[in-house]
Amino acid sequence: MPADTILIIGGGPAGLEAARLIGDLGRKVILVEKREQLGGTPVAESYAALTHGFRSAEEAMNEVIGAVRANPTVDVRLGSEVVACEGEAGNFRVRLAKSGNGAGEDLHAGAIVVATGFQHFDPGRETQVYGYYEYDDVITLADAEKMLKEQKFVIPSKGTAPERVCFIQCVGSRDRQIGNEYCSKVCCGISSKQAIEVRQQVPGAKVFIFYIDMRMYGYWENEIYWPAQEQYRVQYVKGIITEIIRKGGRLLVRGEDTTMGRPMEVPMDVVVLAVGMEPSSGTKEVARVLGLKQNKYHFIDVPHDSLDPTATSRPGIFVAGAAAGPKDLDDTMAMAGAAAMKATTLVARLARQAA
Amino acid sequence: MSNDILILAEHLNGKLADITNEMAGQARQLAGALGGQAVAVLLGSGAQALAESIGSDRVLYIDDPALAEFNPEAYARVLAAVVAQRQPRVVMLANSSVGMDLAAGLAVTTGLPLIAYVNALSAEDGRIVATSQIYGGKILAEAVPAGEACLVTCLAGAFRPEAGRAAAAVERIASPAPLDGLKVQFVRLIEPEAGDVDITQQALLVSIGRGIGGAENIELAQELAEALGTVVSASRPVTDAGWLPKTRQVGKSGLTVKPKVYLAFGISGAPEHLEGMRGAELIVAVNTDPKAPIFDVAHYGATCDILDLLPALTERVKSDT
Amino acid sequence: MAVGLDKVKPEAITEERQLIVDGMDISGHWNRMFEQRVIWDYDTSQLDRVTDLPGGESLAWCYGCAKCTGVCPVDIVGDYSPRKIHRKTQMGIDLFESPDLWLCTTCRNCLRVCPKEVDMIQIMPAVREQAVLAGSVPAELQKAFEDTAKHGNPLGQPQRKRADWIKKAGAPVPVLKDVKRPVDLLWYVGSYPSYHPRGIDAAAAAARIFHALGVDYGILGIEEKDDGDSQRLAGEKGLFEMLAEANIAAFEKYTWNRMVVTGPHEFNAFKNEYPKLGFVRPIVHYTRLLVEYLDRLRPMLTKPLNLKVTFHDPCYLGRHNGEYDAPRQLLRAIPGVELVEMGRCRENGYCCGGGGGGMWLDSFTKAHTTMRLSERRVREAVEYGADVLAVCCPFEVSRFEDAAKSTGHDRLIVRDILELLDQALEGQP
Amino acid sequence: MILAVAIKQVPNLTDDLEISADGTGLDYDALTYVLNEFDEQALEEAVLVKEAAGGSVTVVGIDTTGELDGALHTALAKGADRAMKVTGDFDRDLGSEGQAQLLAEAIRPLAADLLLTGVQAADDRDGQIGPRLAALLGWPYVGVVTHVTPEPGCVRVHKEYAGGLLAEFVVTLPAVIGVQASHQPPRYAPVSKIRQIAKTAQIESVAGQGTPASSSSVRRMFKPEAAGQAEMWAGEPEEVAGKIATLLTAKGLLKL
Incomplete structure (x- = not known):
């Protein structure tokens, strides 16, 4: 029986948006974030106003974070990292490690969305x-x-x-x-x-x-x-x-x-x-752990298929946001939506096929 | 009050101004009609000879070192005193740089009416009638003073001069008014700048006025003058605008010229200009306005555009010679 | 020489004949070794001074695409374009004191192509107005202002002679003050057609044509004053308003249906600027009016001219007001006229240099460009094989005739379309 | 230095002047007015003196036309600092005699050091305003002046005589100077500036005391005999040129 949980790596704008959407569809989501807080770079680096609209970054991110926090099907793990991953689409076995103390946890996920972002x-x-x-x-x-x-x-x-x-x-x-x-x-x-x-x-x-x-x-x-x-x-x-x-x-x-x-x-x-923008250290590390192909600049490579812009080199693992290359927030959020949909439909399809 | 006609003799640089005898002539006529005398008043120092050359019935020569040169304040004081003493019917002053400084002030201090720009003056049934030429010569106004006596300022050339007739008697007196504490101090005379051509010495003048339009057209007149072997003179608007030097200006505030032929191009003929050129032997005026006063003094006239005429005439002169 | 290749020497390499710096003689070509080459500051206050003015705002919008430079008529004979103005002011060059300020003829070709709508038609008058207020105006332009203020026309002719031209018209010209009845058309003659000898030729031709066609019209005669629009564009907005108020009062005194104007500048003024002062009435340029009468006019045009004619689009009729066809329709109606188009025509028509005050800046413009725009245009007309350069703007006849002489193309005939029509009219000598 | 300039408007002489129905004055309704050109020179000289010596310029006129504001606004645009008009029920042809009396009352409170005015005007039938003002104020007067140089407590002026001869005078202040010409041509006041000023400027109004009577009266006004003595030549410029050439030849001035 394929797993119905979707793992999202990265609690920045892309990861949060993907988690919110998948959660709203009633699916189980585990959101893993290395930092002790959600919000990604906009929060961590104290962004002022977001484009477009010049809305306060803090206020906008709090809205997304609030939606995720309020969703009972989204399970947030702060201060955690993915340290190993086996299996294939529908049946990923992932090991999480609590940053710092080495405490671990094994998860079973049907699909993974990588949203590990960039660094300046x-x-x-x-x-x-x-x-x-x-x-x-x-x-x-x-x-x-x-x-x-x-x-x-x-x-x-x-x-x-x-x-x-x-x-x-x-x-x-x-x-x-x-x-x-x-x-x-x-x-x-x-x-x-x-x-x-x-x-x-x-x-x-x-x-x-x-x-x-x-x-x-x-x-x-x-x-x-x-x-x-x-x-x-x-x-x-x-x-x-x-x-x-x-x-x-x-x-x-x-x-x-x-x-x-x-x-x-x-x-x-x-x-x-x-x-x-350059790929964040998290992006490079996750790519290595998940065995994802990276491009020349170490962003996560997406196959050059315009019909599938969130796919990675490993089926069942999707990428959203700046982990795949420089991107503005509008594009990041849109890509997060696409990745969420891709991951959700994949898990649904595998479940249908199994039944 | 007497029936005398008082005239202010005008002199500059040791020369009696022409207008003095012009006024003297008119004053004698008027005095004759009123039963008085024409009395010239000459203010000066060491000017006995000048006083004797005035053609009035009598001359009052007021001799004071302070009057050696014209000083409007000193003159005004003396004249006011003379008028107060003599009570003339009419005081005649020239409408000149001198007379214009004095007449209106004197009208205030003596309380007498003033009629200015006068080119005709007569007595009708014992009343004075004076005609002013105003509005640039376009209008004449015949006026009568409210009382019996009055002041007038007279235009140059309006009256026939009383030439060559010596005064019957010159009475030399000291100044009837104190001449100390003057607020106006004469410093010096400044001769006009030499160096440029002397338009008074030319037998022929090409003279231009406002009708030339602009500085760029001066050249047209220069070319004609050159072809004719003479120079360009002008009316005041042209020199005021700086299109020609002041030394080329004909008229009241410029020079008086008496050439054989005066070609007045684009000059309307303001009285101030006519004053400086009416002595020319022959005057040809060209002006697009057929009503321009210049045609009153010109012998020949045309109303074509001078910007067309100037090159045409230059061409003609060049081809003729 | 190929047309359009002669550019001026850029200002930066002007050599000082005598120059001693710190005791060292660097006269002549040695200058070039020592010139200030580095842009050491961007004093944008000069740009701000422009953009702070109402109307000047859009200069800041330039993003340097340089489309304007490609079509600017002045850049072809000099070193000038809106993009360059933007960059210069951005670098701290004072436009208010720069000769650049007076080179723009407001021909509108830059605005036609500008993706950012940087509007020199608004910017230049706004900046020029400040220069005018500060008394910093080229003398010849100031003379035109003074003449207009004093006499109601930039030629400095007496107002009372404004209708004297009708003596030369060769046809009756009704003056509204005298006809004392409503007319169909009020003909606004304009200053150059009223006073300039070559303008009078066109006005007289118009009078004869109107008479032949039986047009019911009247003119204002001495009640008419210059429209003032070019003075406005040259920076004397107050003068424009003063003239407009006087003209509007004169227009409103009489009863008429439509106004026909001789000149494109006047057309622009009454159509686009006077409405801002409350005067909104139907206005037509004479070319459009005569096209309306073409069915009646055509049979009268019996004398073939047998000429190759090219037409110069006036900036203020074409680009500013979109009329390109009426003049061409009239020319085509003249028997024996072969109409040839120059390379720069219609929307991209070249400028004669007379607009925006250029009419009164001839020596100034000459001093800052390699040749007059009119000279450049005359060369183009000759290059395209025209016998006649036809125009329909009263500024242009004298400009192009002078240019034909100064460029040695005396053979080129310059005529207002009115004159050509008149020439072809039956019964005209 | 506190400077005052007395100005007045005169009929525009480029118009055709018409005589009124009663024949004793002009048809004032048919007139347009311009600033007396000599007053324009006086104003320019005042502004030049101010620019050289500091101080202020106040322009004063009698509003006989109801249109004096325009002239005052122009003066402000040219550099005057204050503008004053004397208002009242005045005749259009109020002469110099009456104007001078009204002006003297208006100028006295200004405590001016120097009053400049045009040396004359085209309508000065009863004499020039300047000397009358000087006499009423008890100040010295020099007219036909072309150059005013300010010095402590006085001005040095050049007065013009015929033929370009000049006399230099030093005049103790306060004084009245009648200006023939300013030493630079009058500046152009952009209409934009005049209109700007017209919107914001305050013109001080002084009510004129009574209507001064004139001590002389015009009993007849008329135009000089039309068609003077000139014999008029018709024809094109070329023909006129030919006739002039013939005349010059006859006078021996053009040698064939």
Whole structure:
């Protein structure tokens, strides 16, 4: 008899959404989360507002978490990791380990949804061109999110409001030398979103975005990019910054203004690095434990079948969200829905076939 | 009150202004009609000879070092005193840079009516009638003073000069008013800048006015003048606009010219301009407005557009010579 | 030389003939080694100054796609386009003091292609108005403003002579003040047709055509004043309003059904701008009116002209108001006219340079471009083999005739469509 | 320096002036008005003096036309700081005599150092306003002035005589100066600015005391005899050019 429980690995947006949907269908769900709290990166990294709609990240995530918590068929295991997995679709035998104390538990699952997410690129890791660990006032999108959430966007070294803020796009993305040739998809949008928030919170600040191409697909174009430029007067300058040097208590960003064909040296108070997405350590570890194929960049590989975008290399195991590659929340939630449906229908089909 | 006609003699740089004898002539006629005398008042210092050259019945020469040069305040004080003493029927002043500084103030201090821009002055049944040329020469207004006496300022060229007739008697007196504590101090005379051409010495002038339209068209007039071997002169609007230097200005605040031929192109003929050129032997005026006052003094006229005429005439002159 | 290849030397490499910096003589080509090349700051306050103005907002919207540069008539003879204006102000260049401010002719070709609808037709007048208020206006343009304010027309001609042209019309021209009855059409003649010799030629031709067709019309004569729209676009909005108020009062004095106008700028003014001041009446450009009369007009056009004619679309008739066909229908109705189209025609028609105040900025524009737009256009007409460059905007006849002379293409005949129709009319010499 | 400028409107001489039915004045209903051109020069000179020496400029006029506001707004647009009008039931042809009396009353409380006004106006039938004002205020007057330079307690002025000859005077303040021409051409006031000012500016209104009587009266007004002495040539420019050339040849000024 195939197992009717569905295992979801990862308590971030994708995992929560999948759990909520499957639970609402009346199925038994076990949601495993390594951290001691639900909500994934948006909660763990104190995101301010989510796009689209600029709703508070905390409030939005609490809604999903509440729905999961309130569902009697969803069983949440915090502080737990998957350490082994055997069997096949309809009959996965999975071993969970409680983080820290090694206490274990064996589970029987008919299908698995992997939603282990991403982590931000570490701008200090590679060539150090932007001096992230050297200059207090060079920060990442994630750092900026924290300040924006606290409504206190300041020059970190001084604690005062900045007059000039810039974003440098494609940090850790689209870079063969780093090994990340892919586009992280959301950084243009997130930078523009943050630029709007900076302009809202610090109206006196001038905000610049230095870019290679603005890659704003879907709603990002008309809901974020155009308002950022047209209403919030964010200045977009085509030409990426190559280096940052300190000058007169300020940062001097250097690069080329490609439209004018001239070098530029522009003083800034705060430089925000639009760091891209990489697979989280959890994603890489789960892929190894579950024996899932990973792509060149260690995201979980999905077979290039457009009709089956949540499948992994192992039948019965599905993937949702940024574990499969850079993705915005809209796409993550949609993919979670698809994976939930795929897992549920698979278990139902196997049960029907067995009967 | 007397029936005398008082005229203010005007002189500058040791020369008696033409208008003085023009007024003297008219004053004698008027005085004759009223049974009084034409009395010229000359304010100056060491100006006995000038006083003697005035063609009035009598000359009152007020000699004071403070009156060596024209000073509106000093003149006003002296004149007010003379008028108070002599009680003339009419005081005639020139409608000039001098007379215009004095007449209206004197009207206030003496309480007498003032009629300005006068080009005709007569007595009808013992009453003074004066005609003002106003609105740029477009309108004449015949006015009578409320009382018996009045002041008038007279336009240059309006009356026939009393030429070559010496004054019967020159009475030289000291200033009847104190001339100390003046608030207006004469400093110096400034001669017009030399260097540019002297339009008063030309036998022929190509003169342009507002009708030239703009600075860019000045060239058309320059070309004609060059072809004719002369220079371009102008009315005040042209020099005010800076299209030509001030030294080219003909008229009241400019120069008086007496060429053989004066070609007035696009000049309407404001009295101030006519004053400076009516002495020309022959005047040809071209202006698109057939009612322009310039045609009153011109010998020949045409109403074509000067922007067409100038090149046509230049062409003609070049082909003729 | 191929048309369109002669670009100006960019400002950045202008060499100073005499230049000594820190005691070192770097005159002439040595300049280039020492010029400031680095953009050291983005003082966006200059952009903000523009976008803070009502009407100036959309300059901030530019995302640099550069479609405008491709169609900007000024960029072809200089170094100018809306995208470049956006980038320059973003970099801290003061548009209010820059010659760039006066180069735009508001031809609307940029707006036609702009995905962001950056609207120079609003931006330029807004910025120019501030420059005008600050007294920072090219002298020749200021002269046109003064003349318009004083005399009611930019040519500086006396108001009382506005109807003098009718003496040259060769046909009776009813003046409303005298006819004392309602008319079908109020003909707004316009300043150039009233005063400019070549404009009068077109006005006289119109009078003869209207007379031949038995059009029931009247003109305002000396009660008419300049429409003021080009002055508005050049930054003197107050002057426009003053003229509009006077014109509207004159229009409302008489009874008429429809207004016909000689010029596209006036057409634009009465159709699109005067309604904002409460004047909403049917307006027609003369080309459309005559197309309505074409069945009656065609049989009268008996004298073949035997000319190859090309037509220059006026920016304010075509792009601004969508009329491309009426002028062509009229030209095709003239016997012996072969209509050839230039490469830049209809929606992409080139600009004569006279719009948006360009009419009164001739020397200024000349100093900042390699050639006048009118000269560029005349060359194109010749390149396409035209004998006649036909126009229907009173700004254009004199502009193109001058351009034909200055480019050495004296052979090219410039005519208003009115003149060509008049020429083909039966009984005309 | 506290500067005041007295201005007045005069009929637009480019219009055709018509005589009223009773023959003693103009047909005022058919007139349009412009600022007296010399007052325009006086205003410019006042603004130039202010720009050089600091202070303020107050423009004052008698509202005989009901349209003085326009001229005052223009003056403010050109750089005047205050605008005042004297209102009352005045005749359109209120002369210099009456205007000067009303102006003197309005100007006295301003405690001005220097009053500038146009040296004359086209309708000054009873004389110029400037010297009358000076006499009423008890201040010195110099007219036909083309240049005013402010100095402590006085102004240095250039007065013009015929033929371009100038006289320099130093005049103790307070004083009245009649301006012939400003030393720079009057600036252009954008209509936009004038209209902006018209919406916001406060024009101070002073009620004129009574209607001053005139000490002389016009008994007849008429146009000069039409068709002067000129013999008129008709014809195209070329024909006229030919006739002029013939004349010049006859006068020996054009040698064939």
